[in-house]
Amino acid sequence: MKIVALVKQTFDSEAKIALEGGKIGRQGISLIMNPYDEYAVEEALKLKEKHGGEVTVVTVGSDEATEAVRQALAMGADQGILVNPGTEDIDESTIATILAKAVSGLEYDLILGGFRAIDDGSAQVAGRVAEILNLPVVNMVTKLEADGGKAVATADIEGGSAVMEVTLPAVITAQKGLNEPRYPSMKGIMQAKKKPLKKIGLGDVSLDASQVAAKVKVLTYSLPPARAAGKIIPGEPAEAAAALAKALREEAKII
Amino acid sequence: MAKGILVFAEQRDGKIKKVTYELLSAGKKIASQLGEEVSAVLVGKGVSSLAGGLGEYGADKVYVIENDALENYTTDAYANVVADLVKQNEPTAFLLGCSITGRDLAAQVAQKLDTGLLTDCINVMVENGQIVFTRPIYAGKAIINAAIPEARPVMATIRPNVLPVDEPQAGKSAEVINVPANIGNVRTTVKDVIRQVSARPELTEADIIVSGGRGMKGPENFKLLEDLADVLGAAVGASRACVDAGWVPLSIQVGQTGKTVSPNLYIAAGISGAIQHLAGMSSSKVIVAVNKDSEANIFKSADFGVVGDLFEVLPVLTQEIKKLKA
Numbered sequence: 388m389k390i391v392a393l394v395k396q397t398f399d400s401e402a403k404i405a406l407e408g409g410k411i412g413r414q415g416i417s418l419i420m421n422p423y424d425e426y427a428v429e430e431a432l433k434l435k436e437k438h439g440g441e442v443t444v445v446t447v448g449s450d451e452a453t454e455a456v457r458q459a460l461a462m463g464a465d466q467g468i469l470v471n472p473g474t475e476d477i478d479e480s481t482i483a484t485i486l487a488k489a490v491s492g493l494e495y496d497l498i499l500g501g502f503r504a505i506d507d508g509s510a511q512v513a514g515r516v517a518e519i520l521n522l523p524v525v526n527m528v529t530k531l532e533a534d535g536g537k538a539v540a541t542a543d544i545e546g547g548s549a550v551m552e553v554t555l556p557a558v559i560t561a562q563k564g565l566n567e568p569r570y571p572s573m574k575g576i577m578q579a580k581k582k583p584l585k586k587i588g589l590g591d592v593s594l595d596a597s598q599v600a601a602k603v604k605v606l607t608y609s610l611p612p613a614r615a616a617g618k619i620i621p622g623e624p625a626e627a628a629a630a631l632a633k634a635l636r637e638e639a640k641i642i
Numbered sequence: 643m644a645k646g647i648l649v650f651a652e653q654r655d656g657k658i659k660k661v662t663y664e665l666l667s668a669g670k671k672i673a674s675q676l677g678e679e680v681s682a683v684l685v686g687k688g689v690s691s692l693a694g695g696l697g698e699y700g701a702d703k704v705y706v707i708e709n710d711a712l713e714n715y716t717t718d719a720y721a722n723v724v725a726d727l728v729k730q731n732e733p734t735a736f737l738l739g740c741s742i743t744g745r746d747l748a749a750q751v752a753q754k755l756d757t758g759l760l761t762d763c764i765n766v767m768v769e770n771g772q773i774v775f776t777r778p779i780y781a782g783k784a785i786i787n788a789a790i791p792e793a794r795p796v797m798a799t800i801r802p803n804v805l806p807v808d809e810p811q812a813g814k815s816a817e818v819i820n821v822p823a824n825i826g827n828v829r830t831t832v833k834d835v836i837r838q839v840s841a842r843p844e845l846t847e848a849d850i851i852v853s854g855g856r857g858m859k860g861p862e863n864f865k866l867l868e869d870l871a872d873v874l875g876a877a878v879g880a881s882r883a884c885v886d887a888g889w890v891p892l893s894i895q896v897g898q899t900g901k902t903v904s905p906n907l908y909i910a911a912g913i914s915g916a917i918q919h920l921a922g923m924s925s926s927k928v929i930v931a932v933n934k935d936s937e938a939n940i941f942k943s944a945d946f947g948v949v950g951d952l953f954e955v956l957p958v959l960t961q962e963i964k965k966l967k968a
């Protein structure tokens with residue numbers, strides 16, 4: 388089975404966000420592979436171990452994103468592709484356009500991705516890739532079996548879950564619970580350095596900047612207003628609990 | 643010419659989801675500033691009886707797309723019929739709720755229409771004739787205002803439970819327009835649906851949430867939270883620590899890798915207030931923290947805090963609220 392895993396390099400969720408010149412600063416920020424994409428890579432590797440085949444990792448990003456691809460290779464993926472758009476004027480529609488172009492040049496039975504990224508949380512890139520490649524998509528998958536031209540996926544739906552069958556190739560996005568991503572081993576890290584990692588630009592996937600201009604324009608960045616200092620209700624637990632109930636009714640008028 | 647604000651009227655099991663009313667109120671607000679009208683699209687099987695009621699909440703027109711094949715949500719069928727409708731009507735903006743369904747549908751429709759999409763927005767307004775959306779990024783540590791200047795329609799999903807619902811206008815009706823469903827090729831088959839049955843409100847729609855963390859010490863103690871939730875008519879949530887320990891299902895996890903919630907009241911018991919937890923609940927209107935550690939980070943976000951043992955505080959709180967409500 389030939390599997391493509393879409394990954395994104397994101398800020399560490401512990402990162403302290405500050406503004407620099409009206410934009411999000413990148414100073415002192417450590418970067419990680421988007422945790423949902425780790426589930427996608429792990430699932431790709433498990434399927435490869437079961438059915439044979441190969442796993443190609445594809446990302447869109449600047450040179451910094453090399454680390455995320457290397458991590459996937461160290462986990463066991465076979466090759467990586469990093470497309471550097473060379474512009475910051477990109478949004479989800481353009482990232483999806485670039486990913487789809489890069490993937491369309493590959494052979495694949497299945498495309499896996501995270502259902503959202505923890506930085507912008509937009510949850511739309513993988514779905515858009517499916518649409519561009521004219522493939523079905525199943526989002527928020529917590530259990531997956533894929534073999535013999537079809538996949539059976541358990542996915543989160545409104546108020547529960549659903550078991551869905553889909554013919555391959557398809558796009559499947561990972562939800563937490565799908566698996567426990569492995570840590571790269573020392574050997575894996577060494578091997579990853581010798582695995583093919585193609586770094587290419589827009590021209591290499593037959594696109595030019597005008598075809599990927601962002602449709603969404605950010606007007607302003609700001610930091611959330613600090614919440615006003617709260618009120619600690621004094622007293623012994625029982626006493627404080629009673630006072631809290633009263634405050635919720637009389638002060639906050641919420642119960 | 644692009645015109646009007648279109649809202650996706652989300653329904654489940656014959657009931658309109660609350661976020662639909664939030665979208666209609668927001669839609670009405672921006673439509674009146676732009677001098678346009680608000681319409682809704684209602685999709686499903688046997689849902690036409692719900693259409694009329696949407697008028698009271700501000701819809702001037704309701705497009706109803708009914709078909710047996712639309713009984714269960716499938717990405718293909720819903721995206722096909724909704725994208726068709728949007729293409730025919732060319733609204734200025736198309737708004738959906740940022741629910742599991744809304745998020746799934748919005749991405750496919752946006753790509754079919756080759757337009758931009760802003761997800762999980764917490765506000766929408768008109769600035770200089772342009773629709774501007776506010777959305778948190780980086781787990782709520784930064785906020786952006788953004789617009790889609792050229793591509794049409796402008797598309798966005800709005801976080802449930804954040805925007806207000808205007809008082810419904812009794813008797814106001816909407817023009818109901820039945821639209822034939824062109825289902826197209828549906829490439830996924832729903833084999834089974836597993837519903838979580840609960841008498842409690844859904845986390846993302848609940849007015850009040852009572853949430854527990856590692857300080858609950860074990861699954862058996864969630865009974866304390868359930869008792870409190872019962873007197874408040876609340877939903878029960880949890881931190882990831884409890885989910886990872888196997889005490890509670892992932893479906894009730896609140897936070898960056900769980901649900902994003904914005905209730906009127908969020909009570910956090912035995913939760914330290916890690917940034918990834920705050921990411922999922924800091925847009926709650928009133929936050930209460932019960933924690934025995936006075937230095938716990940959660941107190942920085944809390945409007946009311948009790949420093950103490952939750953095993954002593956929760957039962958009394960439940961009793962006192964019961965008394966107040968009696």
Ligand SMILES: Cc1cc2nc3c(=O)[nH]c(=O)nc-3n(C[C@H](O)[C@H](O)[C@H](O)COP(=O)(O)OP(=O)(O)OC[C@H]3O[C@@H](n4cnc5c(N)ncnc54)[C@H](O)[C@@H]3O)c2cc1C
Binds near residue numbers: 422896913917
């Ligand atoms: C990528 C990533 C994503 C994550 N996503 C999420 C997420 O979606 N949601 C989430 O919640 N976490 C998430 N986390 C985990 C998060 O970092 C914290 O580890 C987690 O929130 C801690 O849960 P907790 O507050 O219940 O436990 P702890 O941090 O262990 O806190 C327990 C608290 O209980 C208090 N306590 C103990 N006993 C009592 C008592 N008897 N009475 C009163 N108070 C008591 C303690 O003082 C302490 O403050 C994520 C982490 C990562 C790295």
